[in-house]
Amino acid sequence: MYGFHNRLLRVDLENREVSEEPISDAVLQRGLGGKGLAAQLLLRYLEPGVDPLGPDNKLLFVTGPASDTPIPAGSRFGVYAKSPLTGFFGESYSGGHVAPVMKRTGYDAIMFEGVADTPVCVHVSDEGVAFSDAADLWGDPTDVAEEALLERIDQKGAQAVVIGPAGENLVAFSCIKNNQWRSAGRNGMGAVMGSKRLKGIVFSGNTPTEYADPDMLRQYVRDMVAEHRDTNRTEVMRTYGTPYMVKVTNTAHAFPSRYWAQGQLENWEGISADEMHRVMDVRPKACKGCFMACGKLSTVKEGRHKGLTIEGPEYETIYALGGICCVDRIEEVAYLNDVCDKLGLDTISGGNMAAFAIEAGKRGKLADQPDYGDADGIAALFEDIAYRRGDGDLLARGVRAAARELGLEDLAVHVKGQEPAGYDPRTLKGMSLGYAVSSRGACHLRSSYYMEELNDRAPEGYLEKTHDFIEFESRNALEDCLILCRFYQQFIGWEGMAQIIRATMGLEMDREAMLELAKGTTTLAKQFNLREGWSTTDDWIPPRLFTEPIGPEREHVVDADALKKMLSEYYRLHGWSNDGIPDQ
DSSP states (O other): OTTOOOEEEEEETTTTEEEEEEOOHHHHHHHOSHHHHHHHHHHHHSOTTOOTTSTTOOEEEEOOTTTTSSOTTOOOEEEEEEOTTTSSEEEEEEOSSHHHHHHHTTOSEEEEESOOSSOEEEEEETTEEEEEEOGGGTTOOHHHHHHHHHHHHOOTTOEEEEOOHHHHTTOTTBOEEETTTEEEOSTTHHHHHHHTTEEEEEEEOOOOOOOSOHHHHHHHHHHHHHHHTTSHHHHHHHHTOGGGHHHHHHHTTOOOBTTTTBSSOTTGGGGSHHHHHHHEEEEEEOOTTOSSOOEEEEEEOSSTTTTOEEEOOOHHHIIIIIITTTOOOHHHHHHHHHHHHHHTBOHHHHHHHHHHHHHHHHTTSSSSOOOTTOHHHHHHHHHHHHTTOTTHHHHTTOHHHHHHHHTOTTTOOOBTTBOOOSOOTTTSTHHHHHHHHOTTSSOSTTTOTHHHHHTTOSOSSHHHHHHHHHHHHHHHHHHHHHTOOGGGHHHHHHHHHHHHHHHHHOOOOOHHHHHHHHHHHHHHHHHHHHHTTOOGGGSOOOTHHHHSOBSTTSOBOOOHHHHHHHHHHHHHHHTOOTTSOOOO
């Protein structure tokens, strides 16, 4: 099919063997690429009930029809498996420069199976697959490992993904890193990679993808760039990146702080975008082909971290390491960001776990925990988690498991085992539904509905919010099939995605057809979760969010009855039963 190679590569790590299988046009038409393709492959190849960290789990790297095109939003890839953090459908995405090269290997999906007997690196190219020993890299931080693998392969244009000590030690919220600072961060994909003793993967190749209408594709890109390159939104992202949201959410009292006890950090100005520009040298950094350049290559100018350079910190990292841990200096957030990056820890889950540990210490459930604002203590805790030392061994299992062990389930903030992002649903009511129904656990990116609420575009009524929410969820699901960057969704929209599908794949799809495909992808993920033991209680949010109000007058709280009505309407709009169960 146009836009694809119609090829799946299966890599047997135990026997160091590879095989190829065709991917039919019917499968690609049903799910496009990305999430839609991965969901079908996992449902087909993964047996129900497998241990996420056992040899029978599958680890999928998947591209989409936009992944090797000049579309500025297209330089992204997806990673999928059964999640060790949630036990459900696992998905994570990363930008940078890897996706186009991954696509040029000549495969649409690469599936790793089994467990290697010793640490291994796999080089996937359009000329074949090579295995090499990586025992000497086992234990190395992510930046060192990535550089070493690329030096060993020594091929111009090659790209690599790696794990750090957290992934090697099977931390349930470890991530996969690429281009030093980019992350497939959520759902513990790094732990799945570590469970297979797969330290890194290098991609190289020059196999082109045949597109249905290259002239249409080029014209679409020219028009989009001309229309949006110099807009105010682009300029804000190019200058400040996602940290501009720190002011927005704190002003709205929607910025989770002190482990979800508050909706505003007392000294939030110290971790704002303006402060970041004051104390750090900040330069735009872009994924391949992107004109927005939301990434920020930032170097600390003065103080104990002088000279520290990272890409970031991003808003979600500032919320998690700054807000809920009450670290109110941006250079200290950058320091913790760097610690997490090198260890291979997801910063959202990492920050939540640190704040949970602080509270557990205050309640007498854990000894010798850091206090809020103690950056060095939190950094040491991250080291303990990554290397499974002391209490870090328990915390490495994730907040749901740790809370059960410690009898702190009333304290833990998670959905399906995964911690929410930096948008408090007590203020942003539609996010209560978004967190509840996300197949990968609490997530802001399966719907991005927080933007509507922060910009006062969301309807007031709960049922009206639900109808509006479905639109955003479906659009985001389609973006995850094409694998497009969320920051371009205002520029692309439904018509833009129709043009991309037409130019790359040659398929004519109107808005209703795209909605149907997107809803079908959401249903596939739900069906996967049903196989793995999902029940109606999994589509719910933490009890604290119903009973602990936030806001200047302590006026914001989630209404449980209203959320139940939203869930019922959400299921109805998907055509599922009132218990949230699709037809099998």
